Amino acid sequence: MEQLPIHQVLPDLKNILASSTNAILVAEPGAGKTTGTPPAFLDEPWMEGKTILMLEPRRLAARSAATYIASRLGESVGQTVGYRMRMDTKVGPQTRIIVVTEGVLTRMLQSDPTLGDVGLVIFDEFHERSLHADLGLALTLEAQAVLREDLRILIMSATLETERVSSLLGGAPVVDCPGRTYPVETVYSPVPTAAHIEKSAAVAVRRALAEQPGDVLVFLPGEREIRRTQRELEAAILPQGTVLRPLxxxxxxxxxxxxxxxxxxxxxxxVLATSIAETSLTIQGVRTVIDTGLRRTQVFSPRTGMPRLETVPVSKASADQRRGRAGRTAPGVCYRLWSQEEHYRLPDENVPEIKEADLTQLALELAVWGVPDPAALPWLDAPPAAPYAQGAALLRQLGALDASGAITPHGRSMAALGAHPRIAHMLLRGQGLGAAPLACRLAALLQERDLLRGPAGGDCDLTLRVEALLRFERSAGADGGGADLAALRTVQRESRNYLAQLKASPGEEPDSSLCGLLLSFAYPDRIGQRRGEGAFLLSGGRGAAMREGQPLERSAYIVAASVDDQGPHSRILLAAELGEMQMLSHHEDSIVEEAEVYWDKDSGSVKARRRTRLGALILKETTHERPSAEEAAEGLLAAIASEGLEVLPWEKGPQQLRQRMMFMHGLREDWPDVSDSALLESLADWLGPYLHGMRSLRDLQRLPLARALEDLLDWKQRQTLEQEAPTHITVPSGSRLPIDYGNPAAPVLAVRLQEMFGQQDTPRLGGGRVPVLLHLLSPARRPMQVTSDLASFWRNTYFEVKKDLKGRYPKHYWPDDPLQAVPTSRTRPVK
Structure with missing residues (x-):
């Protein structure tokens, strides 16, 4: 048997797992970790009578790994080595190594948390950090800690944050293994920014075929780019014997x-491939890699609650993985369609899926596990709070969780299907209505690329896709009605798989008029109400619009099955019409009847209405009887809170009282706060009792604001207010002058200078703590001096001011000693 680099470190790895339960293997590409590691543990004493589970991130990788390991043992898949993935299993009674996709491990743990017949769980290519891998590891670690202390866990990857992973696994030892790769020359070949990716990739392929030997592997972001590149190459002149293989x-x-x-x-x-070929697979014969440097990933938007596909640059780690594909069997070349400067700006690692994905399914799995709070589990990166909360909220809307967040029987049935919770809910509701065959077809359609190409693909009506599928089925696969035949075959196969899961019979040809109703079960937050000109308001509160000229734009109600999240209004990509009676009959539990009292700005008064509402959609609205006094008062309070305190009649008396109270609050914290924010926050308490019988802005002008404010003070505080923050002060001339509390930190007394003769010190407020700010005026009441230290003014400044005043007002009395002079409020001196 061929010796692989992995065999050099397997003895160390065996010793570690013989004495401890966790280990980490970092093996470079070509080391043989995926195919060489699992068989090495079959004969370990701690593995007696037990099986090995090895997780692979993709179905193709799982199937290929199982096939190759079995061939190295001289067997067929299903004997010692098998695989298990959704709707495709090859295991037998003697199977001891089972290669599974990551979602399968979650299902196995949910059905048997002890993993009783498993001795070792291997997480392969863990650096890809898929959501299911993170979840599977979190659940396995808890099962190990609580139920299975003897369960072994091995993390394998070519690149890994070993310190963080080791810490998560309780300080697990790390084993490094060199790879067996050949030298790969890197050629940076940047393309113009505006160039179409498929044209640039096709040019690079023709160059590689001319310059390099062997097969070529091209990395493209998605299926669409693969098909376009394939068409570009099929239209070009390629060397004799060149075959194109999408992947x-x-x-x-x-x-x-x-x-x-x-x-x-x-x-x-x-080979024209997505990131599926980045790891785990060895494609024989590849000597050249062409990397566009792009990948497609699904990013969840907490703002809208909707996922969207984004094409983003790869990380440096991914670029290195792709490059390594060219050196697996011989020296090779990697053409990177970007510059070396651009390469330096790439992120070091891809963002873990758990940080960007829709977490609805994760929330469902944790609820089934009995841990609705993700903080209770060990994570390398904890699920972000906002998308997790939105996922849990959707599950409650679908009936999968109860109000406390606990799993319901319906939620358990949803989780057992393994599909996204939206799809699972639709399948179960469809089954309950006797429409399982149509629900299964819709579920398959929603998870496959669009069937319709060309002009037909511009129509967003999902019913057209259903009818194309039914035509294809009636014709035994001969007539696709212009739809993509390969996609139709995939949808037909997947819909049959769903039927098998539901244990439902195909029955008669389904009624496509139920498409909208079934979709509304999957997307209750995307029931759309027509606004006009192709625009719809979705029940979740978002706006969305169809491309102009869509037949569905005339529908009163639709369900948006596919919506992008670009700009303020999302674009509806796939939808179906929903009949009003269907909506009212099957979503009655979500329809709310409410009476609402509201502020009508146009009339400046409180009005009332009754509404029938489904989420953000107003299904019916009627005005009802005149609101009661209590309802009107609540409406006025809401209006004041919205419009601000300025709508209240702040005449001189109430305004001064409020300012005096603010002055006292600045001195004593136990005094009521009457700032704007505090009064708005406590409107109902201090103003509510005075609104009885009022219904409009005009009525508000009768409010006794001063009395309402005074009621915030007890008897003792009212007495203190008069003593320490009086409205007026009597000055030496005998005049009783008002105090301006507009600035509560520095109250102002405006007084003619002559009226203060004989007053040595500044008058003080607040029990002697705060001097007033004196605005000393001329006989014509023009400001001459501002001071809060009257004694200093008399000593230092008065004589300069006196010269000016004596020149401007010669008939007035300007004494040499103001402290001995008689104060006066008259315009002429006393004789």
């Missing part, structure tokens, strides 16, 4: 196998 997740298994298999002698293979 992406939704491709039928036979086509995927053809892409991975060695080329026929005399042929050169060009």
């Amino acid at each position: 992406y997740g939704q491709l039928p298994q036979t086509a995927q196998d053809a892409a991975v298999a060695p080329a026929v002698p005399g042929q050169r293979k060009v």
Whole structure:
């Protein structure tokens, strides 16, 4: 048997797992970790009578790994080595190594948290940090801690944050293994920013075929770019014997196998692949990699509650993984379609999926596990709070969780299907209505690329896709009605898988008029109400619009199954019409009847109405009887809170009282706060009792604001207010002058200078703590001096001011000693 680099470190790895339960293996590409590690542990004493589970991030990788390991043992898949993935399992009674996709591990843990017949769980290619891998590890670690102290966990990757992962695994030892790769030359070949990716990729392929030997692997972000690049190459003149092989997740298994298999002698293979070929797979014969530097990822928007697909640059780690594909079997070359300067700006690692994804399914799995709070589990990166909360809220809306966040029987049934909770809910509701065949077809359609191409694909009506599928089925696969035949075959296969899961019979041809109703079960937050000109308000509160000219734009109600999240209004990509009676009959539990008292700005008064509402959608609205006095008061309070305190009649008396109270609050914290924010916050308490019988802004002008404010003070405080913050002060001339508390920190007394003769010190407020700010005026009441220290003014400044005043007002009395002079409020001196 061929010796792989991994065999050099397997003895160390065996010793570690013989004495401890967790280990980490960092093995470079080509080391043989995926195929060489699992069989090495079959004969370990602690593995007696137990199986090994190895997780692979993708179906193709899982199937390929199982096939290769089995071949190295001289067996077929299903004997010692098998695989298990959704709707495709090959295991037998003697199977001891089971390669599974990550979602399968979650299902196994949910059905048997002890993993009783498992001795070792291997997480392969963990650096990809898929959501299911993070969840599977969190659940496995808790099962190990609580139920299975003997369960072994091995994390394997080519690149990994070993310190963080080791810490998560309780200080697990790390084993490093060199790879067996050949040198790869890197050629940076940047393309113009405006160039179409498929044209640039096709040019690079033709260059590689001319310059390099062997097969070519091209990394493209998604299926759309793969198909376009394939068409570009098919239209070009390629060397004799060149074959084009697409490779992406939704491709039928036979086509995927053809892409991975060695080329026929005399042929050169060009594999056009997504990130599916980045790790785990060795595609025989590849000597050249062409990397566009892009990947497609689904990003969840907490703002809208909707996921969206984004094309983003790869990380440096991903670029290195892709580059390494060219050196697995011989020296190779990697053409990177970006500059070396751009490479330095790439992120070091991809963002873990748990930080960007829709977390609804994660929330459902944790609820089934019995831990609705993710903080109770060990995570490398904890689920972000906002998208997790939105996922839990959606689950409550779907009936999967009760008000306390606990799983319901319906939620358990949803989780057992393994589909996204929206899809699972639709399948179960459809089954309950006897419409399981249509629900299964819709579920498959929603998870497959769009069936319709060309002009037909511009129509967003999902019913057209259902009818194309039914036509395809009636014709036994001969007539796709212009739809994509390969996609139709995939949808038909997936819909049959869903039927098998539900244990439902195909029945008669389904009624496509139920499409909208079934979709509304999956997307209760995306029931749309027509606004006009293709625009709809969704029940979740977002606006969305169709492209102009869509037949569905005339529908009163639709359900938006696919919506992008670009700009202030999302664009509806797929939808179906929802009948009003269907909506009222099947969503009655979510329809709310409410009486609302509201402020009508136009009339400046409180009005009342009755509403029938589904989420943000107003299904019916009527005015009802005149609101009661209590309702009117509540409406006025809401209006004041919205419009601000300025709508109240702040005449001189109430305004001064409020300012005096603010002055006292600045001195004593136990005094009521009458600032804008405090009064608005406590409107109902201090103003509510005075609103009885009032219904409009005009009525508010009768409010006794002074009395309302005084009621905030007890008897003792009222007495203190008069003593320490009086409205007026009597000055030496005998005049009783008002105090301006407009600035509560520095109350102002405006007084003619002559009226203060004989007053040595500044008058004080607040029990002697705060001097007033004196605005000393001329006989014509013009400000001459501002001071809060009258004694200093008499000593230092008065004589300068006196010269000026004596020149301007010669008939007035300006004594040399103001402290001995007689104060006067008259315009002429006393004789």
